[in-house]
Amino acid sequence: MNTFVRLFRRSAAVVVMLAALHATAQAAGNTQIQDHSADVNGVTLHYLQAGAGDALPVVLLHGYAETSHMWRPLMPKLAGTHVVIAPDLRGAGQSSKPDGGYDKKTLAQDIHALVQKLGYPKVRIVGHDIGLMVAYAYAAQYPDEVDSIVLMDAFLPGVGDWTHVWLLRDLWHFHFYGETPLKLVDGRERTYFEHFWNDFAADRTHSIPEADRRFYAKEYARPGGMRAGFEYFKAFEQDAKDFAGFAQTPLHMPMLVLSGEKAGGQFLIDQAKLVDTDVQGVIVKGSGHWLMEEAPEQTIPALVAFLDR
Template identity: 70%
Template sequence: MSLLNQVVKHTGAVLLAAGALLSAAHAAPQPAVQDRSINANGIELHYLAAGTGDETPVVLLHGYAESSHMWLPLISQLDDRRVVLAPDLPGAGQSAIPESGFDKKTMAQDIHAMVQQLGYRKVKLVGHDIGLMVAYAYAAQYPDEVESITLMDAFLPGVGDWQKVWLLRDKWHFNFYGTTPLALVKGRERTYFEHFWNDFAADPSHSVPEADRRRYAANYARPGRMAAGFEYFHAFPQDADDFAKFAQTPLTMPMLVLAGEKASGNFLINQAQLVDTHVQGVIVKNSGHWLMEEAPEQTIAAIVEFINMPSAQ
């Protein structure tokens, strides 16, 4: 073979290999769930994003002692026909810590600004714990932009006889904020959160998994995160005033309420019926507060069925 032919053959092989690598790179699938961030309403919000499709996007709002990470098992069951967004609430996860605005009305405005900037007008909302309060405040402020709402185990401050909610038998943490509580918890974040993960579960040995406990405790141990978390509770008096006003105009969109049999029980369902005219209540059997971790099969199946129902025209 001549030297020229060898050079041509080698060059062709290199180009073919390069082309194959380029094609493979273009064909490489994007991660099913992507980490993103956006500046909305003056605050940098981190969120998980997944899915494509024409159906109404779903926004998942986590609760206290957790982050958007809690939603991963549900995201994979919803992202086949729609966009799914799971933000870290202001002050939690990887979202920025605002100087103020930890009342749920303001937090809902932050999430709404995120949704609007991403180009979505209508959404379906799912919220657990503090997240359900943010979801309700979102729906109450923007009812024409919410096709459905799911509330998961906690309560609505200011609605009905809310002072008798089951969580209030152990409400010391509602007033646990300020310099001394922060000093007491510093370096002991895991110990503090064990109270919630264990005592609010039906069975402490079948609650939030160990790997997630390490993740959440480490995240909240970062500067300013515990103080921000305390402010979620500190804002309850303001939330109660806001929600009592919201409740004067009942919502009309479909509402699913999931309550742990060993936690909120019928209380949250009864509250929901005071604020919405179209409530479907489900008691999650043998579960405490941590529905996604304690009863994932029941919880995910109920949410997916509800979300996938055709929207009323």
């Protein structure tokens, strides 16, 4: 009997150990970030994906001077319970760079087509910079398909006193497009982007890391990349018309606004309250525009708490 008991206990221990190893391997698989691409809405979108679980999928939308790469530090934090999808927007990174379609309404339709193709009827969506405009356009067009939304440091064209941002003199790049600007930045992509990475940060020595600067400059130097990037700003006048129309029907899903103390500050939070009835605003202390890089210790926990709730 004793021999039998010992064998049984050893077998049980082996089963428990194998189960633990399987769980560990599964968790590691969930956090592995994989590259994919999909043909949707007339373009090819490159996207990163990680995670599994029963919680609603999370879609992460990058801003200008960055790509889906910016979300890599966040994705493993969500991947244990969510499928996490981080696309390169039309015109950025490894996605298509067509001649048109850079208004945020169309960019949102690209992302919606991707989400539909992946088979997800409802998502939680996060956007930074240009990405927040796309996230808002997504929620405004498909409100029943968005559980919650996060807007991160920029502004909403066409909402409230938005021309206060539009007319700021240091935002000359809003009108920097066309043949001559393209010739000026050809081969000098990084020089151009240093304006954003340095001047929009609270501290230029604590902004986008060097390795990421090299990565993004190379990504935007792809054929058509700089032209497409300029189109995001050229489309603001159309975006303003679209967003003014969207704002006539307020959203009701939970919205988190994260805004840098040394950048957008209260402005974006006030705008958000004009377009959604359930807004939680957070000023990220000491940070400029680049919240993920300048203040990850504040930004990432706030995102995870909101998206996991």
